[in-house]
Amino acid sequence: MLIENPLNSSEWSFPILELFHITGFAVAIGTVALVDFRVLGVGLRDQTPGQLTRNTSLLTAVSLSIAVFSGLLLFSTDPDKYYLNLAFLFKIVCLLLAIGFHYTIHRKIIFSAASLPAAKLVALVSLALWVSVIFGGIFISFVSEGLTFG
Amino acid sequence: MLLSFAIWLQRRELFEFLRDSSHGYEIILSLHLACISLFAATVVVSDLRLLGWGMRGESMSAIVRQLRMPKRIGFVLTATCGVLLFGMKAEEYYYNVFFRVKILLFALVAIHALAFRRSVYGEDAGLDRLTRPPRRARLAAALSLLLWLCIVCAGRGIGYIPPPPFTHHFTASTAAN
Numbered sequence: 001m002l003i004e005n006p007l008n009s010s011e012w013s014f015p016i017l018e019l020f021h022i023t024g025f026a027v028a029i030g031t032v033a034l035v036d037f038r039v040l041g042v043g044l045r046d047q048t049p050g051q052l053t054r055n056t057s058l059l060t061a062v063s064l065s066i067a068v069f070s071g072l073l074l075f076s077t078d079p080d081k082y083y084l085n086l087a088f089l090f091k092i093v094c095l096l097l098a099i100g101f102h103y104t105i106h107r108k109i110i111f112s113a114a115s116l117p118a119a120k121l122v123a124l125v126s127l128a129l130w131v132s133v134i135f136g137g138i139f140i141s142f143v144s145e146g147l148t149f150g
Numbered sequence: 151m152l153l154s155f156a157i158w159l160q161r162r163e164l165f166e167f168l169r170d171s172s173h174g175y176e177i178i179l180s181l182h183l184a185c186i187s188l189f190a191a192t193v194v195v196s197d198l199r200l201l202g203w204g205m206r207g208e209s210m211s212a213i214v215r216q217l218r219m220p221k222r223i224g225f226v227l228t229a230t231c232g233v234l235l236f237g238m239k240a241e242e243y244y245y246n247v248f249f250r251v252k253i254l255l256f257a258l259v260a261i262h263a264l265a266f267r268r269s270v271y272g273e274d275a276g277l278d279r280l281t282r283p284p285r286r287a288r289l290a291a292a293l294s295l296l297l298w299l300c301i302v303c304a305g306r307g308i309g310y311i312p313p314p315p316f317t318h319h320f321t322a323s324t325a326a327n
Contacts, residue, residue: 015310019303023190026183026302030191034220043220046212055205056195131184138180142173 007077014077017070024067025137029130031056031063032102035110036123049110049119064099087143091136098129156240157318165237175238182231186302189224192217193298200270200291210287214271241317248307255301262297266290 007013034056039049047055075082082088109122159165168174198204199213236243243249263271270290 015306018306022183022302022306023299026187026190027194029184029187030189031195033188034191034195037220044216046216047208055207059194059198059204130187131180134184134187135177135180138183139176142176 005076007073014074017074021067021070021074024063024065024070025134027063028060028067029134031060032130033127036127039110039119039123053107053110082140085140085143087136087139091133091140094129094132094136098126098133101126101129153241153244156244159237160240160318162237165234165240168234168238175235178231178234178238182228182235185224185228185231189221189228190298190302192221192224193294196221197291197295200287202288218271239313242313243308245314245317246308246311248304248311252301252304252308255297255304259294259297259301262290262293 007017034044035049035053038044038047038052044052106122106126109116109119113119160169168178195204196213196217199208199210205213266286270287
């Protein structure tokens with residue numbers, strides 16, 4: 001029984017989904033970056049990293065959810081193309097690491113020990129992971145099929 | 151005249167070098183997007199505060215003041231990446247309607263910044279006099295969010311239009327995007 005993906009029946013669905021995806025991750029990664037830069041001592045110095053995280057965490061969570069959900073829908077429009085794309089795989093690995101890191105180690109350090117030098121390392125790792133997700137995403141359309149079915 | 155400037159610009163040595171590099175365009179585009187993330191967060195957080203929807207624990211003037219420098223830095227970094235991207239394929243961008251719309255929207259953003267400079271983004275203490283954000287601040291924030299959203303749309307649209315085949319430096323790799 002072959003079911004056609006309704007997203008593929010209109011040529012506007014992909015661009016519209018992409019715009020939700022882009023705005024979603026831009027706001028999510030940006031708010032995380034604001035906190036990370038604060039830990040590194042740059043910008044928004046009136047608040048502690050903990051206060052800043054508490055103030056932006058809802059925005060981060062909501063926009064990240066939008067980004068992930070639209071990403072799943074985008075993936076559904078052509079699963080084979082993405083599954084076989086090395087850049088996409090790299091992006092998903094970095095994304096899982098970034099989300100996992102963000103809600104465990106990163107959160108713990110921000111709320112308990114933000115002034116330690118270790119906190120700066122945590123902030124840099126967080127920034128590196130999220131930027132890698134962006135790089136992976138861009139390179140999807142620039143990398144040709146890198147894997148084959150076994 | 152603009153077309154001849156675009157063709158002259160893309161022949162500069164810097165942009166020849168970037169075009170000949172193996173992944174220069176993709177890397178700068180990724181950096182452009184990373185800087186957009188940073189800049190978008192500063193705009194969204196300050197505009198949400200001006201609308202009265204987020205971070206209500208902090209005063210409006212404090213948020214606007216503290217985010218002023220990150221906003222400027224984010225914009226300068228993003229614009230630098232944008233200029234580098236433009237120089238690499240200036241002629242193609244000249245013919246791209248989404249790019250032209252994007253430039254027009256930047257002009258509108260500049261007008262917006264000038265129009266609300268004194269009353270909202272510059273006049274810090276005056277914002278906090280009322281408990282509810284003043285109407286002008288909410289208008290400025292709503293327009294700002296709308297304009298920047300349109301700029302993101304136009305920017306993404308750029309990649310959907312294939313370059314005209316008669317441009318100089320047209321290669322098969324640009325058609326594949």
